[in-house]
Amino acid sequence: MADLVGTTAKVRDAVESVVAGRAGLADVTVAVLLAEGHLLIEDVPGVGKTTLAKALARSIDCRVGRIQFTPDLLPSDLTGVNIFRSATHDFEFRPGPVFNNVVIGDEINRASPKTQSALLECMEEGQTTVDGTTYSLPRPFLVVATQNPVEMEGTYPLPEAQRDRFTARLTVGYPDPDAEMTMLDRQESADPLAHLAPVTTGADMARFATLVRSVHAAPAVKQYVLDLVGATRSHAGLRLGASPRASLQLLRVAKALAAMSGREHVLPDDVQGLAVPVLAHRLILSTESRLAGTTAEDVVTEIVQRTGVPGARTGMPVRPFGR
Template identity: 60%
Template sequence: MAAATDTQLGDFHALSREIVRSVETVIDGKREAVELALTTVLAEGHLLIEDVPGVGKTMLARALARSIDCTVNRIQFTPDLLPSDITGVSVFNQGERVFEFKPGPVFANIVIGDEINRASPKTQSALLESMEEGQVSVDGTTYPLARPFTVVATQNPVEMEGTYPLPEAQRDRFMVRISMGYPDDAAELAMLQTRELSSPLDALTPVVSLEQLTGMIAMVRGIFVSQAVEQYAVSIAQDTRRDRELRLGASPRATLHLVRAAKARAALDGREFVLPDDIDALAVPVLGHRLIAAARVAGAGSAFQSNSVADIIHRIVAATPVPLGAGDRA
């Protein structure tokens, strides 16, 4: 694919800044979370927002969706939700004596799955085919989903009452996981002063059309990744599979997602090529939710305490040699 011109990169940067500014009218003081959310959409991935209740997970998802002029559906996950409530169902048409497919809410450009781990694992798994293959199979018939297609799911920590951990196969389908964290003093005070009478979501209007978003995604696909940077990403993934503090390492899909997200980050930074710094910055958001730390192991005369997964990733990245001239074109 031809390299992006300076004009195209300039247009891309202007549109991306518009989206970020739009979302930040609703989400105060969370620039990194907003940019990671946009990175996921531009890289054609799926986003998992995980944090305690009340910190703005759903608000971020809704603000991002409203900033783009595309089809949006929201699913509130509950224990009694059925798979067919997500994918759709075949209904018998008595007049024509045939079964007709009634599409579920997954048929949209952006699907917001609120509190996804409130539903049973069976219902959670209804999204597996949709997230990986962009299609839904019902009663032996396959139905393609809209393009682009992104799932933005929120979930409370698994220790919360009435939650079900997401299956590893589904966590692996999310490109990026982010945490909102609590707002700082200034952001929380501003929220108290501006949201007494109305929600800022009410005033939010699209700033980017679906056609423009499609063009931005196409530009991200064309960002150059040198073989050295690809090898760097592969080396990090391979090291997670060999690390003794990890019980489950990164999958090949994780490596692919890491490079795709790095391309989006490079484009957002105004570059037409990926640097090792892009891989470093995205290693935890892309890999962290896929890895499983080993249990604490006690040996004779010594003990090995499992660090947090993020700490392990930072250690692996720091120990992986950075390729020289990685941004140069062949």
């Protein structure tokens, strides 16, 4: 456990050295990696979404693939394609960029829903099927996708099934003035990504991910997870609540966060702080909520505030990570 704590701290520091001034972003990013999940980063252009994804990838010594999503991108551009070789009179499989440990999908919602859906099998099952043949993907396998708000030109909304496969969604946001000044000083003459060296390996992160699964979650904590997720399914302001996959992923990321803190057990605080980034992007608001200007984040925050916490009182302020 001490090795996990020290290594993940180095990864967080590496990420924060490039993307400064965004409290909690690095914690959730590393926790999603340890939980063997996938990360969606959504915000307006130019705030560091791709930089955050690249910083995580460069801090780990493993294979990295980058996909620039465009309207003309085809599913085979992601998964790979069979090429006929006239010399051997046979087909040869040429793997696509998903056959890497960390896959950066830049502006994922600029591609058509058909192309976006090519990632569904990859993200859920760690494999991809091309022309009837199934290929296993390497481990660890992490998709870090960035997207612009759907209100912007040239974007397609992600299918609900694909959003549900992203373990967490983060919003980078604008840096505070001090952090932005630090960014100007650091990048005035050099790119900090160019000097970012790996601090661990993919094999180590895969080993840590196995260790995270053994972190203890008490029955009361598991019930708290189910209470939060169940409340989204009956909330009057929602048309679609969170799935059972959301329950599982919320618990897994909470275990990862506990392990990163050096604990062998999950606290309700771990679950509470992760509720917004893990649950909000899976929800569909009712028409009345949208017209009232309510966001999915508002609904999750309200649910957390009124749901009883094991061993604590309700109504406590919610401080989600990555916000």
